[in-house]
Amino acid sequence: MTVEKDFICMDTIVMIRVVSGKPKQEQVQSILRAAGQFYRVEQSCSRFDSGSELMRLPDKTDVPIRVSPVLFSAIQFAVSAAAETGGKFDPSIGRSLEKRGFNRNYLTGERIHSDEVHPAQATYRDIVVNPVNRTITLRKPMVIDLGAVAKGMAIDLAAAELRNEGYEHFLVNAGGDIFAAGRNEQKEPWKIGIRHPVHHDEIAGTVRLENAAICTSGGYERPSSVLPGEHHLLDPLSGHSPSQLSSCSVIAPFAMLADAFSTAAIVLGPDEGIKKMEEMGLDCLMITRDMNVTSTKKFKEAGSWNPVL
Amino acid sequence: MAKLRPEWIALCTAAIGLAYSAGYVVTEPRPIAAAPASHSVQVQSDNRASASAGGESASEAEEHQGRTTQKKQNRTTATTIRKKSGYKDGTYSGQGMNRIGAVAVSVTIKQGKIASVQITDCTTSYPEIKIDQLPAQVVSRQNANVDNVSGATESTSDFVTAVAQALTQAKA
Structure with a gap:
């Protein structure tokens, strides 16, 4: 049987579809738990919510800050991607994106305005990650943007949740970003x-x-x-x-x-x-x-x- | 598939492993019977049938749904817990009309935070007019020969009114 549910999270539509022989109600509960991973990631990583863990990080520079596993994983991954691309991908651009109008919370309509940053523009090189202590150290003031990481990570976490519950065949689509596990209803x-x-x-x-x-x-x-x-x-x-x-x-x-x-x-x-x-x-x-x-x-x-x- | 460089496999495996396992141990004890969310689906359909919880008669509710773009919303279940976000725990529904048809959402608040925003109805009975940007789910429905569509991330502007209605209830 195929069960599908749609959600709104991270300013997009999240669709989770599972194909399994389990009872429908059980599948629905599993989908809801998988969807929970999206809200969890959003609460840690959103740049559009002044209450998120990311936006509540202390302003202090050069001080290691211990962060949650979700936020740490996202930032560490983003910094690695930045290093891989020589800064063509860079999570330190949050403030620039705010200035370009990408600062509106999709649920409340509120706009986030961070303090003007230091004239010396920060880059990903000013984010120091320490996996041993799970800390982040910012060497310059900045707003971190995880817009190209958090959604993908939430999809992977939702997939992990479904796998953990014994599902092999499912599809998770977050606004056009997709993980396809196993096969579809036609077994293809x-x-x-x-x-x-x-x-x-x-x-x-x-x-x-x-x-x-x-x-x-x-x-x-x-x-x-x-x-x-x-x-x-x-x-x-x-x-x-x-x-x-x-x-x-x-x-x-x-x-x-x-x-x-x-x-x-x-x-x-x-x-x-x-x-x-x-x-x-x-x-x-x-x-x-x-x-x-x-x-x-x-x-x-x-x-x-x-x-x- | 191309052969992904091993350090990236290792990094992703570690990142997802850390973030996933931590969720279980520290912040999210697994709900045993996750009743509220499935309940909300049920409540949603109940609302449509009887619409008594909001203090408005069923016929009035039907009329709103049928003829106007401003829909009513009901607070379905709510406890008195109020956390910093200003939202009270419970499940709230909101409805609206937009260019793709009628939409309804069910918002669940747990411990003062948004635990889920489920789309409970998305009737895409759009009229004959040309619509520029359809959500991927509509596109995939139109292209019956694909399971889904990958594209640039779409915004949720079609659902904002419905979600705002539900959140207003959660703040009340």
Whole structure:
């Protein structure tokens, strides 16, 4: 039997669908527990909630701060992704995103305004993580943004929850970022469409996934309310939204990887991005502004890519 | 699939392992019968049928649902626990109309925090007009040959009114 529930969390729609022989009520309870992981991550990692653990971190610099396992994992992962991309992906850009209008709490409508930061702009290098003591030390004042990490991590945690409860076949979709476990109702690998970046009710093609995540980044859903032509993705080094790619999808064994590196690759652009994904061993498909499709060598094979474009 | 560099496999495995196990041990003792949330689904349908808890008659409620975009909401269950966030524990429902049709949500507050916001109804009976950006779930429903759709993260603007209604109740 297939049971599906939809939730709202992290300013998007979270869909969890399980396929199993268990009684329906039991499946519903398992889905609710899996969904609980999203709220847990949001309460730790949200930049849009002044009450989140992230936004309650002390302002003090150069002092190690002990944080929760969820927040620690998210920050450590984000800093590692930043180092991997030489700062093209950078979690220290929270304040810049606020200035670009991305500071509104989707539930309350309240806007977060952090104090002006020191003129010397912080980078990910100013975040020191200590896994032994589980502490974070900020060497410059900053607002950390986990926007390209937290959702993927919550998907992975929800998947862990479902696996732990004995499910093999399920789909977790958080606003277009997906983990597909096992097989669908027809006992085939899950068939996932990649959304067309321009025609929103169409798909650009499909992939088949079995125990893998796919995340897609694109500027088409979240334009900046204050800067014309800019959107929620930011190249930390240029200070502008990346413009060469309309959409970038990454397939990975973990949603947090696919989430962070679909964002990183769109900032890196078509050439550097594909090169980096090949080097890391991630499968990536990019759609340029003029609707050309490029991908890593193994993407088409990995996902049984079937283009519609 | 391409062969992911081993240090990234190790890092992700450790990160998810730490965050997941900690949830069980420290902050989230597992609920035994998680009644409130499933209850809320039931309550939601009860509301639609009788709508008595909010002090408005069923016919009035039906009329609201049928003819206007402003829907009523009911506080379904609530305890008196109030925490810093200002929300009282309980399950609250909210409804609204938007460009994709009628939506209803059920918000559960536990220990003063939002424990879940479940979409209990999303009737996508949109009219003949051209809609620019449909949620992925609608797209996947239209493309009957896919299980789901991956795309840039969509916002929840379609549900804001319904969620706000429920949260207003939780603050009252």
